[in-house]
Amino acid sequence: MSVEIAGLTRRFGAGRPALHGVELLVRGGEFVALLGPSGSGKTTLLRVLAGLDVPDAGQVRIDGRDVAGVPARARGIGFVFQSYALFRHMTVFENVAFGLRVRPRGARPREAEIAARVRRLLELVQVPELERRYPEQISGGQRQRVALARALAIEPRLLLLDEPFGALDAQVRKDLRIWLRGLHDRLGITTLFVTHDQDEAMAVADRIAILREGRVAQFDEPAALFDRPADAFVAGFLGEANRLPCRVAGGLAHFAPLPLAPVPAAVADGPALAFVRPAALVATPGGEGVVRGARHDGRVLHLSVQLGDTLLEATPAPGWEGPRRDDRCGLRIASALVFPADAAD
Amino acid sequence: MTAVPRPAAEDAAWARLAAIGAAILVFGLLFLLPLLAVFVEALRRGLDPALAAIADPDSLAAIRLTLLVAAISVPVNMLGGVAAAWCIAKFDFPGKRLLTTLIELPFAVSPVISGLVWVLLFGAQGWFGPWLQEHGLRIVFALPGMVLATVFVTFPYVARTLIPLMQDQGREEEEAAATLGASGFQTFRRVTLPNIRWALLSGVLLCNARAMGEFGAVSVVSGHVRGQTNTMPLHIEILYNEYQFVGAFAVAALLALLALLTLGAKLLLERLTGRRAAVHA
Amino acid sequence: MTAARRRWRRSALPGFGLSLGVTLSWLSAIVLIPLAALALRPWELGPAGLWASIADPRVLAALRLSFGAALAAAAINLPLGLLLAWVLVRYDFPGRRLADAMVDLPFALPTAVAGVALTALYAPNGWLGAPLAEAFGWRIAFTPVGILIALVFIGLPFVVRTVEPVLRDLPSEAEEAAATLGATRLQTLRRVVLPALAPALLTGFGLAFGRAVGEYGSVIFIAGNLPMRTEIAPLLIVVRLEEFDYAGAAAVGLAMLVLAFAILLLVNLLQRLLRPWAARA
Known part of the structure; x- marks a missing residue:
């Protein structure tokens, strides 16, 4: 019925x-x-x-x-x-x-x-x-x-x-x-x-x-x-996500001053908010970020990475064995969900 | 041998003994002694004069009238109390708090005033007095007035026993019954009533004890006619003022027994339900 | 049933209209209309006549006695009630359960019975009255002291029964915490336990006062009822009624109610000041 x-x-x-x-x-x-x-x-x-x-x-x-x-x-x-x-x-x-x-x-x-x-x-x-x-x-x-x-x-x-x-x-x-x-x-x-x-x-x-x-x-x-x-x-609301304020221009979201590469975003130009799942934020050895914490939940290793003033949840790139506290790393956004900032709260 | 330190929230043994001793003294002097006095004074000349005083036609008439007044007032207040508890505990509506306060109002009023108001309405110079006289009707100084005064005084007992319990029990069982297709009457009879029956009984018992024992309110509206408009408490006063102490105390002992029975029943009901019934305002 | 009506009462449960209707008729017929008569009748005397009938020295003496004795009795009930509640909740001793049940005796015992019993004890030739008169020359019955004893008797359970549940729910951790912070037992009781009980004590005080001020049955036997000396206000109402002075009786009743509510309002305000942590709407 x-x-x-x-x-x-x-x-x-x-x-x-x-x-x-x-x-x-x-x-x-x-x-x-x-x-x-x-x-x-x-x-x-x-x-x-x-x-x-x-x-x-x-x-x-x-x-x-x-x-x-x-x-x-x-x-x-x-x-x-x-x-x-x-x-x-x-x-x-x-x-x-x-x-x-x-x-x-x-x-x-x-x-x-x-x-x-x-x-x-x-x-x-x-x-x-x-x-x-x-x-x-x-x-x-x-x-x-x-x-x-x-x-x-x-x-x-x-x-x-x-x-x-x-x-x-x-x-x-x-x-x-x-x-x-x-x-x-x-x-x-x-x-x-x-x-x-x-x-x-x-x-x-x-x-x-x-x-x-x-x-x-x-x-x-x-x-x-x-x-x-x-x-x-x-x-x-669903799952965990890093919330990153950004600026959309010409179909790309820019994260300045954070050292993150722009990602495609299908929203109008202007201030925006990007949601990046920890699994979609990939950490590679060497870079401007610092590993502040690492914990294993039994299946996956989770990293807390400090980038500038922001603390982000990230996942080590395949092949990076054993990242530790205070290791330096770089971050790459594999995918992000971007929404105009005025609608986000 | 070292003393075992006592827990922090416990009092010293001497303090405890002193407190218990003082409490027993207060208790004995204030509660037990008067109770004892009633029975001793009733039996001062032995059992037979006491029984004879109760078997006196005027005493028997007073007992009959007391039972009659209670038999009318208690059901009225039971129905009203259940209705009030149902709408206050199970529904939300504007003015609910005011209604709850108004229901308890009679507890805040002197028994004498509870009788006076009926005289003001129905007495010879009352608002409706002349009209009643024209039609040959008598309310005050007769049975109807005594019933009205008793209903006023015992008005809150059933409602105030039921309301907190029914509020604690919430509405969900009744709502569940509704989703299962039960009608209003079925819901009340099969779901609500079984949940409140002991509290209802307890409220009715308290209501009854007060109805049978009420003095001030009934005294104001009673005609004080022996054998006609005298209830047991009023009869005690008459006998006492006539220095018939054995008779007065014999009737008083009967009412004291009723009080003790009521307290016993209330204790039993509390054991059954694991919940304390509020007796007072 | 229309959707509009259902929307108004906002519940899936049936019987709202019926139960509210029964409750309102019951309340109006038994409580509201009679009390309206009490509120309106005194004005038949006109404002000046009303004032004159209340300012009558005999009325003022009666009101002073009733309110003074009720306040004094409620004040005496505070330490006595606290003692009984403390002993019943905190200590175990043989007969504790029986004592707990008997605390309600003054609620259940008809007031006329209590009245004759107390008189039998404290009359000049009574069980306690005779030795006291002989040893110290004290007269208790037929003096204001007798009235006080009767009012203490009927008011005590109110304090015990309001303090008891609060005391039972008081977490012993608070007292233990005080001990770990270095407080002596006496300091703990004074600074931790007593403030926590203060609102309940005040509630009990208000209830005991409210009951005592209108009390009739247990007082008139022991009071002696001498105008200007031992005549309580409720008795004066009865006297006025016997003189067929309905408006005068109603005036005394109205004055009693207004004064009593004013005092209870004051108690209520004081209570809010006492518990700033539980500011209630």
Whole structure:
């Protein structure tokens, strides 16, 4: 099922709106991450989609139908809360069965059928042994799975997850996100999830919507976001990058007074800001730079190089074995993303 | 033998003993002794006169009226309290803080004033007094006035027990129920009510204890007619002023037992929920 | 339900209109309209008449007694309440849990019961009154001292219950840090612990005062009720009502409320000064 969001705005009191004209078009069956710094409006967007919050302006169409007048309980959208919001006085079984038991009498499955479906779902999320436990008696990762089973019980056409792995340990996070992606591929439900962890978004999402101050800054596939960021914010937000002020003239960015060779830049002449990934800033022995630090992360050697007054993160050129502190080096920009300075902040 | 140094945040043994001793003294003099006095004075001439005083028709009528007043006031304040807690804890709206303050207002008002306001409205010279008289209706110095005064005095108990708990519990469980298709009534009955039931019970118990024990407010609006408009606390005053001390203290002992039972139940509920219920303003 | 209405109340949860409606009707009928009568009725006397009825020497004496005794009782409750809270939180001794539960006794015990019990203890022929009169010639019941004792009794739990949670949450690291910096235990208590408790103590003081100033049931038995000497303001309201002087009664009630709120406002301001680190909106 598709989700079309147009001009969505939501204001909390005075000041900058939490959502400020959000536009987004999610295709049926997609696995989409909403990524952004805290306060960018991710959770608000998710709550508006579920009908838990009401926008001041704009439209949400689910499968082409405007859902403005549809209350949360009639939307049939699965929602997994960041804190899971499991009913603390109900067992795991009762939690998962809830959505079926509250259906109007005519549409409510018989108790035996409910039990069978709950057990199938608990199998699906791999915690069948927990059905008699209470939420307080199980671990965070298990709660997360139960919350998911509860949301899936109503057979939603759209699944929304708010920071689904936020409260979990690093290793559990990684296992669960791979598992969630597999589950999505099996069930084929359109899924949107909120995260502030770019590795997580990159690892599992088909496409990522980057939110900034209540707007979608860019919506694209992970590799495209990384290679072709739409603006300086996205370039600076995703991955690490050296930010270098520069001046564009005749299609070339000049870094004077820094001793760096100009690079091609497809922006208008004038002041600009270049983003250079550490992997694209190559250090070679001998030159005007000084190595101030070197650390190995297990795979690659990272250098901190002082050039003039600036400290830059760089990578040693292939073949330069064992650079050390205080070695002199030169720097070459292999590729840079250049944006006009007025749009950069 | 060297002394083991005591931890930095601990007091010397002598200071501790002195403090505990002083506390027990305050406690005994101020709390236990009056309680003891009630029961000893009630049983001064043995159990039989005390029981006879309670079995006296006027005493029985006072007990019946006390139960009746509580049976009307407590449900009214329970419904109002739950409604107030629901809209204050689960929604945001302008004026919410003011509303919360206004709900606690009766705690800041003297019991006598809580009775006086009803006389000002419905007494013979009250705003609505002449109209009531024309229609042969009686509110003040009769049961309706005593109920109104009691409702005023016990107004905040249920709401103020529930509001902090429901605010702590947040809205997410109710929102989850909504995304799962539950109606408003289903959400309240299956999700909210089970989460607040012990606190609700605790609030109702406190409300009831105050309703049965209220003196000042009820005294102002009661006609002080024996056997008709006398509640137990008022009956204590009448018996006491007539120097029927055994009777006065026997009825007082009954109310003291109710207080002790309420405290015991509250303690039990706190054990059940691991949360302290606020009793006071 | 229209989108516009949903937008106004901003929540997916149902029942806002219903619960707010019930709350507002409940609040208006039981609290706001009656208190409006209290605020408006005294003006029937005209400004000059209102002033005359408050400036009456008997009224002034009663107000002075009520407010003076309430302030004194709240002040006495500060050290007593701090002592009880300290002992209940910091020390373990047999009976601590029971003592903790019993602190709420004055909340739960009907005021009339407390009144007759305290009188039985402190009357000239009472358990404590007789020996005190014999040994020192002290009279307690039927003097302002008796009123003070009753007000200390009903106000004490407020101080204990507001200080207790703050004391419990006070990190012992702060006291340990003070010790590592060379402070003696007494210095630590005076400079670290007491300032941290001061806002809670002040809150407790305000609550105890607010309760004491309007207290009726526990006082009138022990007070003696002599005009100009031991007649408290709430009793004077009752007297005026018995004289069918509704406006005069309302005037005394209004004066009490205005004075009490002024004092509580002052306490509130003082509290902000005491905790500049927690400047609240």
